[in-house]
Amino acid sequence: MNGGGPAELPIFTRRRVAQTTLLVLVVLVAIYFLFPRLVGLGDALGKLGEADLAWVAIAICFNVVAIATYVALFKAVVGGDVLPLSWKETYEINMAGLAATRLFSAGGAGGIVLSFWALLKAGMSRHEAGRRMVAFLALQYVFYPVALIVCGILLRTGVVPGKGSVELTIVPAGVAGVLLVIGLLMALIPPDVGRRLASLARGERSKAIVANVAKVPAVAGEGLRFTAGLFASPSRGGLAVVGAAGFWAANIGILWASFKAFGVHVPLAVVVQGFFLGMVANLFPLAPAGVGAVDAGMIGAFVLFGIPEETVFPAVLVYRLVAFWMPLPLGLVAFFQLRHTAHRWEAEGLPIDRDGTIQSEVLATPIDSRRT
Numbered sequence: 001m002n003g004g005g006p007a008e009l010p011i012f013t014r015r016r017v018a019q020t021t022l023l024v025l026v027v028l029v030a031i032y033f034l035f036p037r038l039v040g041l042g043d044a045l046g047k048l049g050e051a052d053l054a055w056v057a058i059a060i061c062f063n064v065v066a067i068a069t070y071v072a073l074f075k076a077v078v079g080g081d082v083l084p085l086s087w088k089e090t091y092e093i094n095m096a097g098l099a100a101t102r103l104f105s106a107g108g109a110g111g112i113v114l115s116f117w118a119l120l121k122a123g124m125s126r127h128e129a130g131r132r133m134v135a136f137l138a139l140q141y142v143f144y145p146v147a148l149i150v151c152g153i154l155l156r157t158g159v160v161p162g163k164g165s166v167e168l169t170i171v172p173a174g175v176a177g178v179l180l181v182i183g184l185l186m187a188l189i190p191p192d193v194g195r196r197l198a199s200l201a202r203g204e205r206s207k208a209i210v211a212n213v214a215k216v217p218a219v220a221g222e223g224l225r226f227t228a229g230l231f232a233s234p235s236r237g238g239l240a241v242v243g244a245a246g247f248w249a250a251n252i253g254i255l256w257a258s259f260k261a262f263g264v265h266v267p268l269a270v271v272v273q274g275f276f277l278g279m280v281a282n283l284f285p286l287a288p289a290g291v292g293a294v295d296a297g298m299i300g301a302f303v304l305f306g307i308p309e310e311t312v313f314p315a316v317l318v319y320r321l322v323a324f325w326m327p328l329p330l331g332l333v334a335f336f337q338l339r340h341t342a343h344r345w346e347a348e349g350l351p352i353d354r355d356g357t358i359q360s361e362v363l364a365t366p367i368d369s370r371r372t
Contacts, residue, residue, distance in 0.1 A: 051314065066246075074093065112133065116133055139244045160268075193221070251275070256271050277301040
């Protein structure tokens with residue numbers, strides 16, 4: 001197969017890797033060596049020796065499930081009818097994107113860019129790749145605000161144990177509700193919004209600018225409607241929904257097992273709420289993938305929920321070691337495998353389905369646009 005996009009994606013340059021590695025090490029030293037001593041907790045890393053290895057093994061098993069469900073989600077949403085990616089190809093794209101997310105950009109931007117590039121190389125048109133990536137991200141993250149709303153209300157009303165303050169329950173639930181409403185409103189954006197707005201502009205240049213700018217919300221609206229269709233059709237989107245829910249459930253399972261490793265019982269609703277509140281720090285723009293920021297965010301959230309500081313530090317560290325760092329070597333290997341696969345797609349020429357049928361959707365896209 002052959003698609004648009006640059007011949008190479010210079011995201012893992014030696015200079016960037018070195019700079020990111022240095023930054024990560026500095027931040028981790030500050031979080032896990034210096035800060036605990038400043039607040040009187042001593043050597044946080046020294047407490048790792050007290051962890052129950054059986055529960056650490058369970059956390060690792062949850063991580064395997066998280067990776068598997070993430071790959072299944074991507075294949076169900078992106079590698080479906082238009083681009084029938086194999087499980088191996090899907091794994092390479094996902095794990096390479098995971099490495100890019102870990103090392104570059106906040107909020108997963110590095111992984112999004114790499115995955116989009118891979119879809120173009122595989123033969124998907126820019127419009128379809130954008131629509132599918134929006135659907136993939138929407139389906140993945142829709143469980144985020146839903147969890148904050150449900151757990152926030154249940155915790156605050158005392159329906160489940162672990163009642164927290166308004167700031168940790170109702171406020172996050174309210175913000176999550178607003179985000180859900182915004183997403184629903186975006187799904188109403190018509191695909192021809194560019195043409196409609198361009199008709200209101202004066203001058204050909206203004207019309208062209210408006211039409212181009214409107215492509216972004218138009219594609220976002222299409223992607224969100226595609227997501228709604230997956231929820232509405234279990235036979236078509238069942239694997240995608242299960243993959244998205246399983247991904248978050250497995251990550252929360254890693255964190256739950258990490259607390260169990262130190263003999264601490266944390267109510268499940270508190271684990272879920274603290275997890276998602278801490279992950280908000282992933283959007284911090286100055287730390288790659290929220291390194292340091294997510295650690296501090298989770299630690300702060302659980303301390304505010306009343307979990308002892310001397311337990312929170314090592315438990316969050318175990319979670320980050322298992323969920324964040326352990327998959328990274330696999331992701332780096334997958335990146336180089338993906339580069340090899342992308343060269344193979346280029347060598348195959350026109351995008352062809354596994355049954356030998358030329359993809360009509362891609363052929364409808366001008367060749368020049370597929371190669372830019």
